[in-house]
Amino acid sequence: MPKVKSNGTELKVDLTDKEITQIKELLNREPSITEWGMFDVMHSEHCSYKSSRPKLKFFENAEKNYDRVLAGPGQDAGVIDIGDGYCLAFRIESHNHPSAIEPYHGAATGIGGIIRDILCMGVRPIALLDPLRFGTLKNNPHSQWLLKYVVKGIADYGNCTGIPTIGGEVEFDESFESNCLVNVACIGLGTIEDFNHAPSRAYHPGDYVILMGGSTGRDGIHGVTFASRTLTEMSEADRPAVQIGDPFTKKMIIEATIEAIKTGHVRGLKDLGGGGISCALSELTGEGGTGALIDMANIFTREPGMTSFEIMLSESQERMAFIVKPEGLEDILAIFKKFEMSHAVIGRTDDSGVLKVRDGENLVVNLPSTALSDAPTIQREEKSPDYLDALHKQKTPEPTKELKEIMHALISSENICSKEWIYRQYDHEVGVRSVVKCGEGDSGVLRIIGTDKFIAASVGTNSKHCFLDPYEGAKGGLVETCGNVIANGARPLAMVNCCNFGNPEKPESYWYFSKALDGINDFCRTLKIPIVGGNVSFYNEDEVKNTSIKPTPVIMIVGIIEGAENIITLPFKKPGNDILLIGETKGELGGSEYHSVIYGTEGGVPPKINESIIKATWEFLLELYSKNLVEANHDVNKGGFIITIAEMCFKNKLGANLDLTDSNVNDLRDDIFLFSESAGRFVIESATKEHDIIMEIAQQHGVLVRKLGNIIPEPKIIVRGLKENDIFLDVIKLKELHASTLPDLMEI
Amino acid sequence: MTIKIAVIQFPGSNCDFDAVHVLNNVMNVDAELIWHNNFKEAHFDGCIIPGGFSFGDYLRAGIIAAHSPAIDEARVMLKDGRPIIGICNGFQILTEARFLPGALLRNESLKFICKWVNIKVENNKTAFTNRIEKDSVLSIPIAHAEGRYFTDNLNELEDNDQIVVKYTNKRGEISEESNPNGSLENIAGVCNLEKNCIGLMPHPERASESILSPKGTTHGKLFFESMIEFIKKRGF
Amino acid sequence: MSKDENWIVEIVLENKPAARDPVGTVIQKDLLAKKGYEMVSNVRSGQYLRIYLTANDANDARIIIDKMCNELRIFNPVTQNLTILNVFKT
Amino acid sequence: MSKDENWIVEIVLENKPAARDPVGTVIQKDLLAKKGYEMVSNVRSGQYLRIYLTANDANDARIIIDKMCNELRIFNPVTQNLTILNVFKT
Numbered sequence A: 001m002p003k004v005k006s007n008g009t010e011l012k013v014d015l016t017d018k019e020i021t022q023i024k025e026l027l028n029r030e031p032s033i034t035e036w037g038m039f040d041v042m043h044s045e046h047c048s049y050k051s052s053r054p055k056l057k058f059f060e061n062a063e064k065n066y067d068r069v070l071a072g073p074g075q076d077a078g079v080i081d082i083g084d085g086y087c088l089a090f091r092i093e094s095h096n097h098p099s100a101i102e103p104y105h106g107a108a109t110g111i112g113g114i115i116r117d118i119l120c121m122g123v124r125p126i127a128l129l130d131p132l133r134f135g136t137l138k139n140n141p142h143s144q145w146l147l148k149y150v151v152k153g154i155a156d157y158g159n160c161t162g163i164p165t166i167g168g169e170v171e172f173d174e175s176f177e178s179n180c181l182v183n184v185a186c187i188g189l190g191t192i193e194d195f196n197h198a199p200s201r202a203y204h205p206g207d208y209v210i211l212m213g214g215s216t217g218r219d220g221i222h223g224v225t226f227a228s229r230t231l232t233e234m235s236e237a238d239r240p241a242v243q244i245g246d247p248f249t250k251k252m253i254i255e256a257t258i259e260a261i262k263t264g265h266v267r268g269l270k271d272l273g274g275g276g277i278s279c280a281l282s283e284l285t286g287e288g289g290t291g292a293l294i295d296m297a298n299i300f301t302r303e304p305g306m307t308s309f310e311i312m313l314s315e316s317q318e319r320m321a322f323i324v325k326p327e328g329l330e331d332i333l334a335i336f337k338k339f340e341m342s343h344a345v346i347g348r349t350d351d352s353g354v355l356k357v358r359d360g361e362n363l364v365v366n367l368p369s370t371a372l373s374d375a376p377t378i379q380r381e382e383k384s385p386d387y388l389d390a391l392h393k394q395k396t397p398e399p400t401k402e403l404k405e406i407m408h409a410l411i412s413s414e415n416i417c418s419k420e421w422i423y424r425q426y427d428h429e430v431g432v433r434s435v436v437k438c439g440e441g442d443s444g445v446l447r448i449i450g451t452d453k454f455i456a457a458s459v460g461t462n463s464k465h466c467f468l469d470p471y472e473g474a475k476g477g478l479v480e481t482c483g484n485v486i487a488n489g490a491r492p493l494a495m496v497n498c499c500n501f502g503n504p505e506k507p508e509s510y511w512y513f514s515k516a517l518d519g520i521n522d523f524c525r526t527l528k529i530p531i532v533g534g535n536v537s538f539y540n541e542d543e544v545k546n547t548s549i550k551p552t553p554v555i556m557i558v559g560i561i562e563g564a565e566n567i568i569t570l571p572f573k574k575p576g577n578d579i580l581l582i583g584e585t586k587g588e589l590g591g592s593e594y595h596s597v598i599y600g601t602e603g604g605v606p607p608k609i610n611e612s613i614i615k616a617t618w619e620f621l622l623e624l625y626s627k628n629l630v631e632a633n634h635d636v637n638k639g640g641f642i643i644t645i646a647e648m649c650f651k652n653k654l655g656a657n658l659d660l661t662d663s664n665v666n667d668l669r670d671d672i673f674l675f676s677e678s679a680g681r682f683v684i685e686s687a688t689k690e691h692d693i694i695m696e697i698a699q700q701h702g703v704l705v706r707k708l709g710n711i712i713p714e715p716k717i718i719v720r721g722l723k724e725n726d727i728f729l730d731v732i733k734l735k736e737l738h739a740s741t742l743p744d745l746m747e748i
Numbered sequence B: 001m002t003i004k005i006a007v008i009q010f011p012g013s014n015c016d017f018d019a020v021h022v023l024n025n026v027m028n029v030d031a032e033l034i035w036h037n038n039f040k041e042a043h044f045d046g047c048i049i050p051g052g053f054s055f056g057d058y059l060r061a062g063i064i065a066a067h068s069p070a071i072d073e074a075r076v077m078l079k080d081g082r083p084i085i086g087i088c089n090g091f092q093i094l095t096e097a098r099f100l101p102g103a104l105l106r107n108e109s110l111k112f113i114c115k116w117v118n119i120k121v122e123n124n125k126t127a128f129t130n131r132i133e134k135d136s137v138l139s140i141p142i143a144h145a146e147g148r149y150f151t152d153n154l155n156e157l158e159d160n161d162q163i164v165v166k167y168t169n170k171r172g173e174i175s176e177e178s179n180p181n182g183s184l185e186n187i188a189g190v191c192n193l194e195k196n197c198i199g200l201m202p203h204p205e206r207a208s209e210s211i212l213s214p215k216g217t218t219h220g221k222l223f224f225e226s227m228i229e230f231i232k233k234r235g236f
Numbered sequence C, D: 001m002s003k004d005e006n007w008i009v010e011i012v013l014e015n016k017p018a019a020r021d022p023v024g025t026v027i028q029k030d031l032l033a034k035k036g037y038e039m040v041s042n043v044r045s046g047q048y049l050r051i052y053l054t055a056n057d058a059n060d061a062r063i064i065i066d067k068m069c070n071e072l073r074i075f076n077p078v079t080q081n082l083t084i085l086n087v088f089k090t
């Protein structure tokens, strides 16, 4: 790392020589050590998106292109108008590196951070979701330890703040063994008026700048630089102390902030996350076109003797910055006093366009407000990995096991089994909004009290598919998460994403990123889904093997359901009803669970996405909903449609009598047909008398629908009409296997 | 005149808004959210200590809130015979404040547990169960990490009819499998000697609207209906 | 005459045997699963607090903490025992 | 030659000094200070464990416990410190 000097003090920075020269030219002088530190942080990959910005350009016009988008990428969170005067804010973020070394506090402070992002859009955080990736659990105490404490960290923090964790997703794969992924998402609900009250900008000169919440300590200085390198590059000693979260203080911050916003006196609001005060102040003033004079003496610190460098760069948790109208100061301070939150007026905004920080007599920071946010971008090289060709050529081996045995192995595999062990630890009901709860549907559904509207939200992607084909795989993630909200009756409204990739300086890693973004972009444009935010986490590499994680562009979708009667749930409900498979099953087993669980391979060609068929399928389902023709719905993914059907039997202990004679339209081998992971399919339950009308609507939309059989009251699944033998499965046994896998692995 | 219920908001309460919502919008009484330092008992016919993590549950769930001035006010209500219910963290606060006997310890599994359970009504002569038939089995959710009920004086509780509800299976049978947290004798809720104050680990406010309930039931409402009935009988 | 010296008092709150000790039990279970710790026969857990205070002398410090713990129910007498581990000057 | 004596080791796991301790802070600020215990300036909290084991001598006992805490991940050195409070023979 290059070193810079100022006044005899030396500092190692993560800036390129070119950046260093540019900074000196811009200021026309040697920056102070504090200023160097601020540039270092703000130009880090984590804050500046310097490698990813060239690709993220595609995302930049959501507000212009979609009326419902109130805030798009670039803001702390995406915000959409959902009618009746309400808006939703949502965002997803990664907290991978801290969680990999300290799963409990790493995950907890991840939740803390995402809550702040939502809060500073002026709305109340009402739900959390947690897409996770770990190494496989079996015989692997390290992965078990990570999962156990990540879940506990999320639970302790989310539960205490009173924000329900309404869903999530988890995959287990070797590539995440030392670099697990902890992504966290939050949804906020408020009125459009609340949102307009508190932009994360300081537009007006003369306003007070108030710091509220926890005190500023020496912890977490340079957390963002940590997130901008691989774990190996940072030796134990270099690693900043992982932050300790304080959910109780966060809860108080939420209540005090919301009460403050309601007064109308707050004119700007910003959370202190990566880069601490530096980052918050430069964004507030830089983007607001103002400047500010801050007096360091007023910043309350946890320990005596902190230097201006430490104070400006501290990433201590649980702090917020408020920009307050002069006439509102008294009222706002009274609110902070009521909640007994530490706070201080640390300065005022002005029209200088310069951010100045005074430490006694000295001006330790004196920078144009926009200087810090203008980080240069870097055009990275991309190259597709050499190993992919060989992987794509791998074929599905001839089955050596009975189909029934395979079913048992799949239903109890780590990636397909029930995730109840996780979500039981989350309070998923606080707030009395949770209508479809964890495990009852593909997405979490929340009511908006006082309206007849419901929000559905889902997160996920398939890392194995993305590894084989990032372009199709990223689209597949969109198909799956959209499919999850659609399965519950919702129309997808908008998306945010969290891109988890390897070292962008490696052309292969950057290629994955680049192709995944192309996929996201193309899909969203065709299906008219606004992209309202994202987060990029690079440098996720396996410390020991020096290989990258499987590329994981996690997608988060929110959708809206109008009317309680339009909520659809997953379980089969009534014996006698039809079981229909929507969508075409092709021989698409690349990166499937079938391959990895049964044969230990991960090659083949993963599912391809055809946007026009996907769109037709969605419109078809929404039409069925509007005519009240669907009793249950579950989208098909890992393990194929037979796993989907089994899962639909579990809750009410029902069974299925299937005859597949006419449904294998591509004449596939039995195992390939059953376990294919072709995207965009659903299994629905409908009344037998509605069969003809459903087929008619399907034809109008050009969607392939096949009746597979009927629901039966006995808990067994009978599969006839295969090329080879019939299969007889015991639902109780399958349910037991599905339920016991995680507890058995975790409670040794 | 309308019935006035206080929902006391401690720093860290998080089921406070939920309780207010149910009382105002489902039960149609006049509930008010009151910051713990501002609570004045004289204005209210009853009070609810809601769930959450008062003071972060730091040191021990409920202990710091039990020292709040709001509890001194509530003590006046208690002596006066007005109804008081502590739900989840509220129950923990009321045991720490010694309104109720026993203590709530960390769940046997050491994990937070959020799920719907069945409870059986053992005593229907309290301010919060007078509208429920004895031995009825109710469907209601729990969500806690410190809910393992313990007392060193079980006989006294039994002799005085202070056990209000117990965790059971669907059929109302008390078994180890139906005990979610290791509570002594499957105890899920208790009351004081006078029966005007109860503590419940399960959350009735989450089980008062059919849309929130997996089975479409509204058993939680019964506790609030009983409270209203109790207040009406006393006169307000 | 007050001397107002700086003292540290270390206390531990433990569950009474009847209230059980799941934390200790879990650690012990983990130990059994891991071979090589047969020499450990028992583990008990508790909550530790280190309290910094001014007091006249060690005895005074002890009295203050003792009174505080009882008065504020720092430990719950129904379920817990309190031990003052150490009192020392800083 | 092994003597196999019975030992007790008392340990405390707590957040590193530079890290926050929300539990201790809340106890001091929201309980002690409000109830008249202004002489208490600070509280730090931790997890206490008392471990019963057989060992050759005090030093041996210490080494076993240190290894055990690391191996069972009873604490995480990234955020916590382990202190052996006392080692004594029973």
Ligand SMILES: Nc1ncnc2c1ncn2[C@@H]1O[C@H](COP(=O)(O)OP(=O)(O)O)[C@@H](O)[C@H]1O
Pocket: A130, A131, A132, A165, A166, A167, A168, A169, A170, A416, A419, A420, A422, A423, A426, A437, A438, A439, A440, A441, A442, A443, A444, A484, A637, A638
């Ligand atoms: N990490 C997690 N946190 C919370 N809930 C989870 C998590 N992983 C899975 N779930 C929940 O478990 C249920 C099943 O999840 P999953 O198997 O991913 O769904 P799908 O059938 O759509 O693939 C959903 O309700 C989901 O929200």
Ligand SMILES: [Mg+2]
Pocket: A442, A483, A484, A634, A635, A636, A637
């Ligand atoms: Mg799904």
